[in-house]
Amino acid sequence: MAAPPPSAAPLPPRPAGVGGWLASRWELVALVLLAAAPLCIPALGGALGGQVTTLFIYCILALALNVMVGYTGLVHLGIASFFGIGAYCLAILTVPMYPFRIGFLPAAVVAVLVTAGTGLALGAPTLRLRGDYLAIVTLGFGEVAKVTLRNLEQITGGMKGLNPVPPPGAGVTVAGLDLGKAFAIDPRWFYYLSLLSLAGVVLAMRRLETSRLGRALVAVREDELAAQAMGISATRVKLSAFAMSSAVAGLAGCLYAASLSTTADPNAYDFNRSIMVLCAVILGGLGSIPGTILGVAILVGFDTVLAPWADSWIQQMNINPSGSSALSFSGWRLAIFGLALVFVMRYRPEGLIPSRRLAAELHEEGP
Amino acid sequence: MAILEVRDLSAGYGPIRALDGVSIDVGEGETVAIIGANGAGKTTLLMAIVGVVPARSGSVAFQGRPITGLPTHVVSRMGIGHAPEGRRIFPRLSVRENLELGGFTQTDRQALKRDIDEACGMFPVLGERMAQMGGTLSGGEQQMLALARALVGRPKLLLLDEPSLGLAPLIVERIFDVIGSLAKRGISVVLVEQNARAALRLADRGYVLETGRVTLTGPGAELAHDRRVREAYLGEG
Numbered sequence: 001m002a003a004p005p006p007s008a009a010p011l012p013p014r015p016a017g018v019g020g021w022l023a024s025r026w027e028l029v030a031l032v033l034l035a036a037a038p039l040c041i042p043a044l045g046g047a048l049g050g051q052v053t054t055l056f057i058y059c060i061l062a063l064a065l066n067v068m069v070g071y072t073g074l075v076h077l078g079i080a081s082f083f084g085i086g087a088y089c090l091a092i093l094t095v096p097m098y099p100f101r102i103g104f105l106p107a108a109v110v111a112v113l114v115t116a117g118t119g120l121a122l123g124a125p126t127l128r129l130r131g132d133y134l135a136i137v138t139l140g141f142g143e144v145a146k147v148t149l150r151n152l153e154q155i156t157g158g159m160k161g162l163n164p165v166p167p168p169g170a171g172v173t174v175a176g177l178d179l180g181k182a183f184a185i186d187p188r189w190f191y192y193l194s195l196l197s198l199a200g201v202v203l204a205m206r207r208l209e210t211s212r213l214g215r216a217l218v219a220v221r222e223d224e225l226a227a228q229a230m231g232i233s234a235t236r237v238k239l240s241a242f243a244m245s246s247a248v249a250g251l252a253g254c255l256y257a258a259s260l261s262t263t264a265d266p267n268a269y270d271f272n273r274s275i276m277v278l279c280a281v282i283l284g285g286l287g288s289i290p291g292t293i294l295g296v297a298i299l300v301g302f303d304t305v306l307a308p309w310a311d312s313w314i315q316q317m318n319i320n321p322s323g324s325s326a327l328s329f330s331g332w333r334l335a336i337f338g339l340a341l342v343f344v345m346r347y348r349p350e351g352l353i354p355s356r357r358l359a360a361e362l363h364e365e366g367p
Numbered sequence: 368m369a370i371l372e373v374r375d376l377s378a379g380y381g382p383i384r385a386l387d388g389v390s391i392d393v394g395e396g397e398t399v400a401i402i403g404a405n406g407a408g409k410t411t412l413l414m415a416i417v418g419v420v421p422a423r424s425g426s427v428a429f430q431g432r433p434i435t436g437l438p439t440h441v442v443s444r445m446g447i448g449h450a451p452e453g454r455r456i457f458p459r460l461s462v463r464e465n466l467e468l469g470g471f472t473q474t475d476r477q478a479l480k481r482d483i484d485e486a487c488g489m490f491p492v493l494g495e496r497m498a499q500m501g502g503t504l505s506g507g508e509q510q511m512l513a514l515a516r517a518l519v520g521r522p523k524l525l526l527l528d529e530p531s532l533g534l535a536p537l538i539v540e541r542i543f544d545v546i547g548s549l550a551k552r553g554i555s556v557v558l559v560e561q562n563a564r565a566a567l568r569l570a571d572r573g574y575v576l577e578t579g580r581v582t583l584t585g586p587g588a589e590l591a592h593d594r595r596v597r598e599a600y601l602g603e604g
Contacts, residue, residue, distance in 0.1 A: 218457075225439075230472075
């Protein structure tokens with residue numbers, strides 16, 4: 001794919017850091033608002049809280065994918081399989097049917113290590129592949145992982161999945177409060193756990209962007225031969241990208257399984273999910289942290305928050321007493337979704353909040 | 368003592384034998400030109416020295432240590448800078464980021480800044496364009512950036528592949544001036560060029576490569592006056 005000729009406009013400066021860590025003030029504002037929201041909006045104590053939690057978890061998953069696709073330029077079509085492996089690892093280590101039954105935290109640590117290792121195992125033999133070829137391998141891996149999860153019934157429970165995954169802190173009592181029960185009853189506990197994890201991942205990504213490894217990722221994306229001539233080991237850089245991306249996707253999987261108290265069936269980790277996350281990253285802006293989060297908020301939020309809400313509203317208004325799908329919002333959901341994507345890609349190909357680099361390249365206000 | 372010793376090096380791509388037993392030496396602080404026609408194996412020679420193209424036989428030694436078969440980034444870290452054919456700058460990174468990546472192995476920020484300032488001192492136009500994206504520079508500026516980027520890494524030996532390709536004569540002159548000044552800084556240079564006249568004027572010694580073999584070698588000035596070189600590469604009859 002030929003890159004369009006870059007424009008001569010100088011790059012805009014990086015936004016000033018808040019404490020050097022949170023790279024923009026907006027992120028801090030968003031974090032405070034999101035942290036305060038459950039205290040002000042009672043609905044977040046109900047089903048909506050669970051939906052927003054899922055949104056946070058998908059943000060983490062999309063940021064994981066962004067390491068591969070955005071920073072390193074490696075096309076990855078199987079991110080959902082790492083999401084699934086993380087979820088199943090956590091489940092195996094915590095559900096009652098297995099003898100391990102360790103706590104959420106140690107189980108999550110093990111699950112993240114396992115997904116990182118799996119990422120390395122996928123990365124090592126595919127180091128020489130780029131572009132379309134790597135895309136096909138990762139796509140294949142995703143399908144193999146899904147089918148494996150389905151067919152290893154003795155271990156994974158097949159289509160039933162593994163459950164019940166106990167909530168974090170099950171059996172732990174802090175100051176008279178049974179943490180496990182609190183997590184099970186009030187979705188706001190998971191809301192905060194996922195928000196905290198998301199904030200941690202965003203911080204880690206900010207650190208990565210400015211680190212030596214982060215610059216090496218970008219150099220390899222831009223020109224592998226030149227990067228090697230600078231003393232950068234392309235092998236190590238790509239393996240790091242695989243490991244980091246898989247590990248973060250595994251973390252998202254842990255939160256997912258714990259918040260649903262089940263791994264759900266293996267189809268929850270299929271190609272559609274990988275593509276949806278990839279669309280979110282591209283829609284928001286490749287290589288851009290706020291962009292990725294916005295992309296997820298729009299794509300996944302549309303699906304998990306807006307669509308059910310619009311449906312119940314239509315029902316309440318009694319617009320659609322016959323229950324015809326032509327009058328339900330869900331019936332139109334995918335059409336609206338597809339059209340919106342087409343329009344964004346037509347008018348803003350660099351994404352909604354592009355990384356400053358792509359923005360400069362695609363908007364030729366030029367010489 | 369030779370900083371670079373290449374002995375009977377052969378390399379190729381599939382059935383094609385691009386290098387066929389090439390031996391060259393580069394002394395400390397010496398500038399050596401490799402001239403030859405298209406497809407003579409000049410680029411392959413540089414690629415085989417840094418390990419991008421694997422050697423099929425023969426050996427390469429840098430400062431007396433064998434480097435045959437080592438990965439490219441390891442060779443680079445030992446002190447061999449490489450400005451590959453076609454400049455290969457990072458088009459979507461700013462000039463500053465390009466230069467910073469040139470000093471990737473330099474972990475001391477102060478030293479890196481000094482090295483970048485020094486490189487910009489040689490090509491003042493780069494200093495004016497620090498925030499601009501590499502891909503938006505003109506061809507000549509890109510070549511200067513490629514050269515400066517390689518120099519930021521403080522190489523002991525610099526491999527330059529066709530630095531004059533496609534550039535206006537005035538810019539070629541400017542770039543060759545800088546290449547000529549590298550010896551004074553103690554940097555040895557291997558200069559691969561089709562522009563044989565300019566390369567031989569600059570070089571202490573030269574090698575003529577034909578279909579993967581060294582056919583002629585000698586001091587730069589001597590080669591420039593050799594009848595065969597004049598006929599084949601300097602366009603004189």
